[in-house]
Amino acid sequence: MLSTTTKDSLPYVVLRGASAGPYYKRQIPKELRPVVGQATFTVKLQGSPAGGPRDRARFAASYARADAQAEDALMAARAGQRQLTPQQQLGVAGSWAKDAGPQHPDSVDRSEVAAILTAASVAGIVLPCPIPPAWAPGPIADERAMVDAAVRLAFALDYLDHPGEVASPDGGALWGDELKTPASAAAFLADAVGQARAGIEHWITEARQQLRSLGVIVPPEQQQAVALRLATTSAALGEQARQIEHGQFPEPLRFPDPPPPSVAPQTLTAAFERWVSVRSPAAKTRVDAERRLEEFRDFIGTNSVEQLTPQQVIDWRSHLLQGRSTTTAKKHLGLVRAILQSASDDGLPIPQDVLDRMAGRSIRNSSGTRQQRRPFTMAEANLLIQVSRQQSGRPLDRWGLPLALALGARLEEIAGIRKDDITGMDGIPVVSIRPSAERRLKNDSSCRQIPIPQSLQLESFLEWVNDQPDGLLFPEPQPPATDPRLSHYASIRLGKIIRKQAGIIDPLAVFHSCRHFAAQQLVDAGSEQRMVEQILGHGSKSMTARYSRAGVPIPQVAAAMESRDWSWWPES
Structure with missing residues (x-):
């Protein structure tokens, strides 16, 4: 059990596991979770709040480091969340269009995806990705916007046989006033999303990848807005290709410059988030890299990239070689170096001699052959x-x-x-x-x-x-x-x-x-x-x-x- 004093002065301490070890656990605000990529900060603490003087001192120092890292990460997330202007959204689409071919065969027509994403924007709906099979809009905050979105969508998809008739989700027709009810509008939008789910998910995923490649961090509603720009641009490229096939030569599409990368504090935590954003590592690689960076950060005793020195890297490398094989030491050095190199490429002031020491070129494997896994007989x-x-x-x-x-x-x-x-x-x-x-x-x-x-x-x-x-x-x-x-x-x-x-x-x-x-x-x-x-x-x-x-x-x-x-x- 934690004492009342500990709970009050160190509010993010929890005890976990059979040995009731102390952990730093802090909830991330909901609006920042999409940027950070997790719901909590959880770090295993050293020492013990109930031990002797030395254990308590180690525990206090470990807690202070974890708390500082959490504050830095939250600060980076708040600074990283950006709202892109329509011009900047076009810039992302233009950056994508430079390498994208004019034809992108989808299971759903791109113009249809663009119409549905536009309707969702009008209704103030942020679509999840992936979209559940039985997705439906949540509580309707703005009934007028929902109805307006459904009407616009019906016209855009050319579902109107005449001004008073719109196809309904169940195959019948919504006549006149029926389309003006929020429930009917929501059902109509849900059916359209369900029919085009694969195409919508494709373009939202594409938007995330393009934003990551540019180093731009935006909230989910902005990712959806960028997905709309990409789908619309893809449809325009496809139309241009069709015109060229018929002997016409349309004017090339023009785009503004893409947005600059998100600004983040000059910390190791920010460097890790930048690496995740740009490289999109597999989940296991991300967890492993985060643990290696945490080890390095705890060893050198600072989270600031401006305070990194080659001697710190040399000392950490010697520490790794004391209890690990050369292969494992190289792997740990390589993961941290990849994070720092990505941060350096984005303009963070990482000294080049620090990166050079991280390369691990001077580490030599022990002699002898390494045993490999064998196939079954x-x-x-x-x-x-x-x-x-x-x-x-x-x-x-x-x-x-x-x-x-x-x-x-x-x-x-x-x-x-x-x-x-x-x-x-x-x-x-x-x-x-x-x-x-x-x-x-x-x-x-x-x-x-x-x-x-x-x-x-x-x-x-x-x-x-x-x-x-x-x-x-x-x-x-x-x-x-x-x-x-x-x-x-x-x-x-x-x-x-x-x-x-x-x-x-x-x-x-x-x-x-x-x-x-x-x-x-x-x-x-x-x-x-x-x-x-x-x-x-x-x-x-x-x-x-x-x-x-x-x-x-x-x-x-x-x-x-x-x-x-x-x-x-x-x-x-």
């Missing part, structure tokens, strides 16, 4: 399939190992598969590995379609998929903040299945060995390099492979998949 793969058939817990316990052995997919890729990712191409069932709201992919090459082999089909996988509800096929418990991967808990469970139930105790044989197993089988079957790369989602340094990989027909990829030796798969 065919006998082990056979055993893993049999053990998987015995699982009755979560769906990923049953299908994780068979999918990994058959497809060569990563565990996080498998954990993020949705029901609508199981589709058909050229009459062949495939699994589409693509980014989603729940899952980030490792790189661009990871986005691919993998043919489902006959052995996996005979395992009744497709029949099982058909019986599942829409959404994630393998729903998992919410992962912890320290490892936000979808597969966090599945990785632990599957590791126990491999070790305890299958009895494979070799430390070099892990779940990822399934991927090595699939790769080895493809190579042994004589598959072309580009086939192996396309199935596994590997990037290639070969220019020929990079240009040809997208053109490999699915039937050829499926043939390469079936050419593997499948004798290890046990009969059902």
Whole structure:
């Protein structure tokens, strides 16, 4: 229990875990959460408020550092939230249009998306992303604005057969005064959003990416406004392309300069936020980098980038090498250097000699060869399939190992598969590995379609998929903040299945060995390099492979998949 004095003087202290360790936990105001990217600041504190004099002193110093970091981050968030003028929104669209082609095939017409986003703006609605399947406007604050938005949308979408008739969500008609009721207007808008959900989500996501690339931090309603500008610009580019195809030569579109980057305080916390905004790292990488920066900040005792010195980096590097391997020390240095380099590129005064010391070029690995993970043997793969058939817990316990052995997919890729990712191409069932709201992919090459082999089909996988509800096929418990991967808990469970139930105790044989197993089988079957790369989602340094990989027909990829030796798969 915390004493009353501690609660009053240190209001953000909480005790957590079996050992009741002290943590600094502070709620972030709702209006700043989209900028900061989290709902609370949570930092593990050193020492103890109930210990001896030395423990209490360490605890007080640790609390002061955490509180200062939180204040700096909140200050950066308040300074970073900007309202872009219409000219600046056009500047973002112009920056995007320089590299964007005129044709952007969408599942929904871009003009329709622009009309719906305009209606949402008129009604004062900020659409979430992703948009829930049954989305509807919340409590109507301005009934007149809602009705006005619905009427404008109806005209824009050309739903009017004559001035008094508008198509309704249920396929009937809203006559005269019915369209003027707020409830009917809200239902009409909700139906339009539902029909164009994929297109709207695409442009809001595109707006976020463009703003991040420019280093501009804006609240969600501004992201939606920029999405409208991008969709409108895309439609205009498409119209120009059509005119050129018909022999017409329209005037080129003109745009003002893009907005300058957001201004942020010159602190390590601000440098981290700038890195997240510009680089958009995967959730696990972000958490890892934040922890490494926190270690560095605690070691040097300052949050100001202006006070950084090369000697501080040298001392921290020596500290890392005392308790960690050279590989781990280099990784920690590299993460912090990436954050500081991004801040330096944005104009923060990071001394170049500090960045040079962070490079870790002087660190040499110890002699000897490093042991690599090995692929499973065919006998082990056979055993893993049999053990998987015995699982009755979560769906990923049953299908994780068979999918990994058959497809060569990563565990996080498998954990993020949705029901609508199981589709058909050229009459062949495939699994589409693509980014989603729940899952980030490792790189661009990871986005691919993998043919489902006959052995996996005979395992009744497709029949099982058909019986599942829409959404994630393998729903998992919410992962912890320290490892936000979808597969966090599945990785632990599957590791126990491999070790305890299958009895494979070799430390070099892990779940990822399934991927090595699939790769080895493809190579042994004589598959072309580009086939192996396309199935596994590997990037290639070969220019020929990079240009040809997208053109490999699915039937050829499926043939390469079936050419593997499948004798290890046990009969059902």
